[in-house]
Amino acid sequence: MKQNFTVRQGALDGVEAFLCVARHRSFRKAAAELGVTPSAISQAVRVLEARIGAALFVRTTRSVGLTQAGERFFSRAKPAFEELVAASEVARDLGQRPAGLLRLSVPRAIVPLLLEPLLASFCRAYPEVEVEIAASKEVVDLAAEGFDAGIRLGHLVAADMVAVPLTPPFRLVVVGSPAYFAGHKRPRRTDDLRQHACLRWRRSTGAIATWSFNDDGQAAEIAVWGPLIASDFPTMLGAAMEGIGLAQLPEPMVSNAVKAGKLVRVLDGYAPTLPGVFLCYPDRRQIMPKLRAFIDHVKDHKAGGGKAR
Template sequence: MKQNFTVRQGALDGVEAFLSVAAHRSFRKAAAELGVTPSAISQAVRALEARVGAALFIRTTRSVGLSEAGERFLARAKPAFEELVAASDVARDLGQRPAGLLRLTVPRAVVPILLEPLIASFCQAYPEVEVEIAASKELVDVAAGGFDAGIRMGQFIAADMIALRLSPPFPFVVVGSPDYLHRRGKPERIDDLRQHACLRMRRSDGSIAPWSFVSGNKQVEAIVAGPLIAHDYPTMLEAATDHMGLAQVPGPITAELVKAGRLVRVLDAFAPTVPGMFLYYPSRHQIMPKLRAFIDHIKSGAAAGGKSKGPGANKRASATKTG
């Protein structure tokens, strides 16, 4: 059976005073060490003894010694109190300078085109920060997931998040390989997609996303069909490159493949534009120095045309990726 218990309010009151008196065997010396009056030390110890229910010291006019209860209390309380002090020091240190583990949740597609150069320069600039990248297509609750921040397309970020732009708006484009388009022909209109193999995306809620377009001033959704349903854009892009069909994906991730001639953009006249990629995090008041440094690094990189530097830019650092 689970035992219910609570920590009594003020349970740690007087422990520091007790430890100081025990170390010096003197209320006066303990008071001098802690910067309070001997009377305050005496009152704190008496209150602690009252809560414990036993005398912790044997006092005479000439000396102060520990009772048996005091000896046992000291044996358990001293290491525990030292651990609390050490824990406070560690937390305080992370709150004062960029250090520790910076955890980011990001879509897998943005890692090579957006994050890799940024992370490399950030790790060189801030060698005491380790970066963990958790690649996921889900829109993650950063607080519940233990992340410092996330990266997603702007239209998917909750209104209560702080958002920092990472990219300009970009189009969602339809691409196919030259081989596929030679066999099946280029679609000229949205309705032509009915005659094509269209690679589709399954959303996190289980539904299959329609393809979105703009026709004049109207938003148009097309229900398409094809041989593959993927769970992320890189998989769709790879399938399109392997001649399986057409894919509708974020424009920036197709740029190198289009430039190399491995993919061809079609239906550009109907391509919708999305707000772009953003870094998002819960509150300006909760930002740790490691995240503040990352945000400043992004901003300085944007101001310098992508060439960002910080203190210790030539020192080594490590980054890990998961997912």
Template sequence: MKQNFTVRQGALDGVEAFLSVARHRSFRKAAAELGVTPSAISQAVRVLEERIGAALFTRTTRSVGLTEAGERFLSRAKPAFEELVAASEVARGLGQRPAGLLRLSVPRAIVPILLEPLIASFCKAYPEVEVEIAASKELVDLAAEGFDAGIRLGQFVEADMVAVPMTPPFHLVVVGSPAYLAERGKPTHPDDLRQHACLRWRRSSGALALWSFDDKDKDNDSGGAIEIAVSGPLIASDFPTMLGAAIEGLGLAQLPEPLAAGALKAGKLVPVLQAYAPLMPGVFLCYPGRRQIMPKLRAFIDHVKSRTAGDGKVQPGVGAKRAGPRKGG
């Protein structure tokens, strides 16, 4: 049969009074230490003895001593109570200043281009905070997995998360190496990709991601979103691998523009189909909505805001505009 380990209500009542009396061997001195009347101390100890079912003190008009039951209770209760007090002090300290372990769930691709300089400056500014980065392609449940916050592309921010922009919106760009484009030619329309070698990305759900475009040829002001199934020699589970393969001339890749920016600037990659590049919401720091945010997370949020203040304006709440959370990575 399953045992019930629940601590019953009031089980700790009177323990502090007992420990003070045992330390001073005096109800009067215990009362002075705890700032209550001697009768209140006496009543608290009496209730504790009734609940335990044994006398803890021997009392005379001249002295107070411990019974055998009192000695045994003291030997176990004193260190346990001291641990509770210490635990309270530790928790109180974490609630009053930025300190402790800050756990962040982030996409692998974000670490080198965005997070490394940010984390370096944060750690220098807040030496009492330890930062743990769990880099993964999967979108984990932040609360269930014990993370303080996560970093997400805007389209993957759940509606019940508080989102802080880390970048302005950016385009998904199709890129290829100069050598590849010289050999295969440049596509001029997304339909042309069917004749090209395309590097594909497998989502955490197992599905191959379609390539998304904004078809400017359609007769409306905002353009029309289209998705195309491409094919090619390589399937990867993260953007950096696709970036490296594109630089090596293995095929075309569709990547977040910030990730490809360095290679584009260096001439290692060339953009194509720029007129059809879809605009993405950007990258966000997100965390579960809470009434009270721990100082370590508040410090990181403020640090993110101060470091990204000049990156442009991004409307918050991107996740709330969708019908429901989008799964996959």
């Protein structure tokens, strides 16, 4: 059932005029301050009095005074109106310069890879912006949960979101430690994974993810088995380096470990390519300056080869 507004439509009409007259005890001075005619002020006050149902002023040819109802209305309306004006100024200020709280929903695995290089330089460049990072494996509703933006894998970006690429497309690669391969033959085909311990990832939905492959141009999903199930990529990366089993992980995440000889890549010919990682936000007509500053900082960071201003 449709409910009425708590505050009636037009309930604030005439309040500023009333407060100005009450402060000056003069319709003429109030009109001069507000930049309107005395008759316009009188009309606004008359409409307010009619809506309230009580006379607010005692008027004579020489003076203007407040009735008891006017005194009570003034004592309550003045601080409330000043709060409204202050709230408007605060909101206007946030709409004109980068300031305030910037809330970002981010997968845990992305924080060390993408955000840490950005955050320090962004916070130095925009000291009036507070950045809150909500690291989670869940894909949350950004608008409903009060986030300004989120970071998502390309295939998880909703169609109604604006997406800014943070990385180029990358591959999902299978890796294992030298210690693991000391006791196991390296797989050469995806079917060989049946003979291997494979680290698995539980999605936010509760389902255990299959491993994805590109088999001669055809997408293939394979259910694997192994001793460990994790809910985030960093845990799987650490377990793979400890020799617990094979892991399928984003290529940028394993590149340093591969270069250092801590991990070995296998099945590269079957590695599928993902669209990359994106900063995404609701499609708004006007982006708040704090978010616009972050988006521009991300773009500058990309254009500079990873060196943000």
